[in-house]
Amino acid sequence: MAKWGEGDPRWIVEERPDATNVNNWHWTEKNAGPWSQDKFKELFSNLKINSDIADIQVVEVEKCEGEASANNRKGKLIFFYEWNLHLKWKGTSDSGKKYSGTFKIPNISEENEVSEFDITVSLKDEDDDEASKIKKILQTNGVATVRSQLGRYITELKQEFTKGMILPKKDEIKPDKVVNHSSGFNKTKVNMQPIHSEKKQDGVKLDVTTIKDTQKFQCTAKEFYDAMTRIEMVTAFTHGPVKLDLFKNGRFELFGGNISGEFLEFEPGKKIVQTWRYNQWPSWHHSTVTLDIDEKSDHTEVTLTQKGVPCAEAEVTKGNWQRYYWDSMKQTFGFGSFIH
CATH class of the missing domain: 3.30.530.20 (START domain)
Structure with a gap:
């Protein structure tokens, strides 16, 4: 049996707190659902949408259905996520009239790029010219802002759960430094x-x-x-x-x-x-x-x-x-x- 610092890294016997599944070599899975729901709330609370004719904000996540997980099989990190989101927005025009509606994104998954997510906009009482102008802004600036936040969600999901899936070593130091342990280049x-x-x-x-x-x-x-x-x-x-x-x-x-x-x-x-x-x-x-x-x-x-x-x-x-x-x-x- 190889000693620490010798041989194939996957078969190294090292001293660690749990003494099992070194580097998560066997299949491991973490539920990223609760973390994702909290992250969506964080990303879509009081989110301002750029407009020169109204004050518009995404105010809350009205509906959040789905799941997410991070998996490790023999060191290969695999992320699964599938979400159906309804985001509530509100706005006040320069004339003082109030508007509201939703963004609906039913196909948030790892199978699609962020640019491919289908995002639809609804607006209540869109029976005047001002409402039509606001809806156009939501379909351009609003959709772009929502896509940007969804991109942040995917990036931060991978960053957060990548750290957890590669288990710490015996002498691990601070995360922002490279761990100075023996490697395959013995x-x-x-x-x-x-x-x-x-x-x-x-x-x-x-x-x-x-x-x-x-x-x-x-x-x-x-x-x-x-x-x-x-x-x-x-x-x-x-x-x-x-x-x-x-x-x-x-x-x-x-x-x-x-x-x-x-x-x-x-x-x-x-x-x-x-x-x-x-x-x-x-x-x-x-x-x-x-x-x-x-x-x-x-x-x-x-x-x-x-x-x-x-x-x-x-x-x-x-x-x-x-x-x-x-x-x-x-x-x-x-x-x-x-x-x-």
């Missing part, structure tokens, strides 16, 4: 001590090389790209805390800080370019990783090109990509292996 097994070929007064020169690898995944190009760039998916296949900022020069830290770098370029579903370094390398040395993503008719082909890898560590680094990235992603997300 110092004893990996033996990635940098080899210095030439010492200079102001630095160290390394003998470096380029490694290349091509992998096939049973998924779409978008699914692979998401697995490498969405923090909840990266957290799932690396089995530990992650820091990741997906913008140009945004930083990332994986495997307890053992791997770090910056995003240099990204094209959704096509390419990812990043600096990449192992923490045992000299602090000034980074390699450059390029992932070219090519979707075929029945699979997605990914080509890894990593420039600037210390020569003495090239084979080990390539093996770690295979074990801790490719194999883990295939097992975690069901991307599978192809047999020809």
Whole structure:
């Protein structure tokens, strides 16, 4: 049985409060329904809608029916939600006349994008020109404001329950810091001590090389790209805390800080370019990783090109990509292996 800091992270025996289901490897589920109902009340209470002819606000959630849950199966986070909302709004025109009505959203679910949610507007006593103008505002500015809040609900749902589904480790520190625990990149097994070929007064020169690898995944190009760039998916296949900022020069830290770098370029579903370094390398040395993503008719082909890898560590680094990235992603997300 593996000791803490050795072997496959899923089979590590560690000291923890509940001593069971490390990293929620087995199927776990959390009911997000009560949290969601409270969140809807928070998002749609006294919500102002921009208008230059009336003071309009969503005042309350009149009806909230449905359910939501967060699930973890072998480190893969899956969110289910299905809601039918009626939101009550009220408004007072510049002339002092009062109006009221509802927004109805019957199809809030993970199967649709926020932009695809069907939102209808009702208005009582719409028998005058002023009422018609207000309804047009509700159908434009009002619907846009409601969509924005629904987007916040989905984002905050995932943020809230992602934290709960990846269980804390023995020495977990504050959430805004990367947990400094041993990872799959084990110092004893990996033996990635940098080899210095030439010492200079102001630095160290390394003998470096380029490694290349091509992998096939049973998924779409978008699914692979998401697995490498969405923090909840990266957290799932690396089995530990992650820091990741997906913008140009945004930083990332994986495997307890053992791997770090910056995003240099990204094209959704096509390419990812990043600096990449192992923490045992000299602090000034980074390699450059390029992932070219090519979707075929029945699979997605990914080509890894990593420039600037210390020569003495090239084979080990390539093996770690295979074990801790490719194999883990295939097992975690069901991307599978192809047999020809």
